[in-house]
Amino acid sequence: MDPPSEDLPLVSVVIPTYDRPAKLVTAVRSVAAQTYPNVELVVVDDASPSPAREVLEGGSFGGLRWRCVRHDRNQGANAARNTGIRESSGDIVAFLDDDDSWLPEYVDAQVTQFREGEDVGVALVGQRYTYDGRTTTVRIPTVGGDATRGLLEGEVSGTFSTMAVSRWVLERAGLPDEELPAWQDLDWQFRLSRHCSFAVDPRPLVVKGAGEYEQIKNAFEEKRDVSYPRLIEKHRDLAAEYDREREFVESLSVTLASSALTNGHAADARRFAFRALRLNPLLFRAWTLLLLALIPSWLYQAVIATRRRVIRLRN
Secondary structure (H helix, E strand, O other), rough: OOOOOOOOEEEEEEEOOOOOOHHHHHHHHHHHHOOOOOOEEEEEEEEOOOOOOHHOOOOOOOOOOOEEEEOOOOHHHHHHHHHHHHHOOOOOOOOOOOOOEEEOHHHHHHHHHHOOOOEEEEEEEEEEEEOOEEEEEEEOOOOOHHHHHHHOOOOOOOOOHHHHEHHHHHHHHOOOOOOOOHHHHHHHHHHHHOEEEOOOOOOEEEEEOOOOOOOOOHHHHHHHHHHHHHHHHHHHHHHHHHHHHHHHHHHHHHHHHHHHHHHOHHHHHHHHHHHHHHHHHOOHHHHHHHHHOOHHHHHHHHHHHHHHHHHHHHH
């Protein structure tokens, strides 16, 4: 990294981590490779069996300023993020999961977006998903500007690794909810959107690999039994304020149906697809998920495997 200029805001990068040493080193190296010069890194070790500090002390990260904070006990990803926020000092806070990585221009792109207007408090970029090193999907956020309505309607937002937040809006909206086992990023974005506008750079500057590790998250059952009802309870009044209650529940239901199908819970996939269709019988994605949930599990997995082989051949 080049020496920072005095007129460049400090960007604090927070990486929560738990027991993924190789992935963590890759993530940290992607932070060290940023073209933007004024960056500090706070790694929060959520009580990993192999301490993250020992893993990183053996690495070479150029001139990157970094430090590691360790929890005495495992508390979950959002608690780790909140520890990192409290330990950070930058005007902008960016987040990176330990199984993701950034392209070198990521931080520079986010800082540029905050200069688009004084009311911009959240900056998002696109994300590229890979499997065995091959690109499978590119996800581009569509919730720029006044994002609340779009979030309620299920428009594409972004994961923690794709978002940076200004300190001033973070202080107004509060920290991520540590009680949610899933959809923590979406919940926080609802709250952040009440205080600022969102800026979007469509370039896929974040890379997420699949097939080797699971994310820092709990089981599908917790998403179904805890996060889904809690998110509806927390934001139903907001949805009513925007006259988007139906769209809000419909969007969460079809997303949960997709997650159920991916995790092998066909009955739940059918149940939540039906729930979405009762709210909107014309919802094509819900019909697709319902049909996929009706075929035998072995056949669905064969379809997914075939799709991955086709992607490899195309690449």
